[in-house]
Amino acid sequence: MSSNAELIKIAQGVYENICAMLDSEDYHYAKDDDRMRINLTMQGEGIPIDIYFNVDSERQFVQVLSPLPFTIPENKRVDLAVAISVANDHFANGSFDFNFSRGKIVFRLTSSYIDSILGRELFYYMLRITITTVDRYSDKFMMLGKGLMTLDQFMEADANR
Secondary structure, three states: OOOOHHHHHHHHHHHHHHHHHOOOOOOEEEOOOOEEEEEEEOOOOOOOEEEEEEEEEOOOOOEEEEEEOOOOOHHHHHHHHHOOOOOOOOOOEEEEEEEEOEEEEEEEEEOOOOOOOOOHHHHHHHHHHHHHHHHHHHHHHHHHHHOOHEEEEEEEHOOOO
16 A cells, blocks of 8 residues: 555646646646645536546546536426436446535546556547547527426437437
8 A cells, every 4th residue: 555645646637637738738727735735627518617637646537627617406306316326327437426415516537656656648639539429518508497498309410429
């Protein structure tokens, strides 16, 4: 078992590789070196996409989170829970998490680095999957929440993707 200092050193290497990947692509981002967190916003085809990279030294993983910038009204939350379940069924990597009581949706993608060396290509892949997935579904989730799309319409559109 590694000591806490060793785990932190490994995590810092992972964090530095994520920053290097973002720098190599000329992305603009904010970072918190002490907490090993990186925030950036990308423009999708629809709404802007907020993305957070978090490196967790204790659990030895890197996580990408992308919270959707809207709240689902209470009367649409059951439909959203079903829609998210349908959407998640297609994904090989990542998933949408839905906090039913708060009406908030977050896309989450995690990769462990236990006994591994993660390269920039993996972080770029994690970023692209997040952008592509959030961009594909955020507008549909928002329309479903606003009553501009029915659950049946969502399921039909998702089946035809």
